[in-house]
Amino acid sequence: MNQQLIEQIVGEILGQLGKSPVQLPDRAVPIAVSARHVHLQPEHVEVLFGAGYQLTQRSELSQPGQFAANETVMIAGPKSSIERVRILGPVRKATQVEVSFTDAMKLGVKPPLRESGNIEGSAPITLIGPKGSVHIEQGLIIAQSHIHMAPSDAARFGVEDGEYITVEADGIRPISFRNVRIRVNERYRLEMHIDTDEANAGFITQGTIGRLVKPNDVKETTAVQMIPETVKVPQSFEFTKKLLSTEDLAAISEDEIVINKGTIVTALAKDTARELGKTITVRK
Ligand SMILES: [Zn+2]
Numbered sequence: 001m002n003q004q005l006i007e008q009i010v011g012e013i014l015g016q017l018g019k020s021p022v023q024l025p026d027r028a029v030p031i032a033v034s035a036r037h038v039h040l041q042p043e044h045v046e047v048l049f050g051a052g053y054q055l056t057q058r059s060e061l062s063q064p065g066q067f068a069a070n071e072t073v074m075i076a077g078p079k080s081s082i083e084r085v086r087i088l089g090p091v092r093k094a095t096q097v098e099v100s101f102t103d104a105m106k107l108g109v110k111p112p113l114r115e116s117g118n119i120e121g122s123a124p125i126t127l128i129g130p131k132g133s134v135h136i137e138q139g140l141i142i143a144q145s146h147i148h149m150a151p152s153d154a155a156r157f158g159v160e161d162g163e164y165i166t167v168e169a170d171g172i173r174p175i176s177f178r179n180v181r182i183r184v185n186e187r188y189r190l191e192m193h194i195d196t197d198e199a200n201a202g203f204i205t206q207g208t209i210g211r212l213v214k215p216n217d218v219k220e221t222t223a224v225q226m227i228p229e230t231v232k233v234p235q236s237f238e239f240t241k242k243l244l245s246t247e248d249l250a251a252i253s254e255d256e257i258v259i260n261k262g263t264i265v266t267a268l269a270k271d272t273a274r275e276l277g278k279t280i281t282v283r284k
Pocket of ligand 1: 146148193
């Protein structure tokens with residue numbers, strides 16, 4: 001094949017691809033991995049970066065209006081500190097620091113698993129910027145996995161805001177996430193947010209596609225397992241004691257009990273055996 005022909009074919013294929021947008025499978029949810037980050041309240045921006053300072057945008061995030069700032073801070077716990085933790089903008093009502101469980105162990109802190117924004121009674125942490133530092137008594141959390149979606153997505157999936165669902169990610173190390181909270185808002189774009197520990201556990205990278213499963217959904221990948229008809233093989237139990245009582249009988253699950261010639265079987269045991277459909281045979 002000559003070069004020109006190859007280029008023509010490639011061009012046609014690319015043209016075709018351009019026409020039809022990539023169709024995601026039914027119930028597919030793109031997964032985004034959130035690394036440790038900080039949300040700041042306006043006063044804390046000034047303490048950390050100087051009076052009148054405003055965060056500057058480095059890149060846009062998938063959720064409209066949200067951005068990663070150029071600015072970073074150091075976060076410090078009783079055991080150690082982590083440098084260059086990204087600040088996400090815009091500023092918020094209350095400073096919030098989101099770390100993974102691995103980060104928490106390194107820092108020597110015990111943040112609770114929380115939904116973003118719910119920081120009441122969460123863990124303390126210290127933030128250190130180029131111009132100053134801030135110690136917050138609460139605001140350090142491990143973020144609860146969640147899915148952002150628009151009302152149209154919610155309708156399509158048959159879920160509601162605040163509902164908890166399961167997401168399965170069938171990669172080379174398949175994993176399912178339970179208690180994933182649904183967050184519905186007109187401004188949201190369909191995306192699941194997990195932290196780095198969760199991502200690492202399932203070898204998940206940015207953009208991996210998960211599958212939303214409602215708790216009562218029948219798993220699409222596995223057919224309902226039929227309980228196989230058990231073939232009843234007559235089983236016998238070798239009884240070696242001198243006396244066979246009702247108690248002994250109750251402890252034996254086999255249908256046939258083989259006893260020695262001299263073994264005494266109580267009258268009650270004989271009755272019980274008959275009632276249970278068990279046979280007592282004398283060993284020859
Ligand atoms: Zn999120």
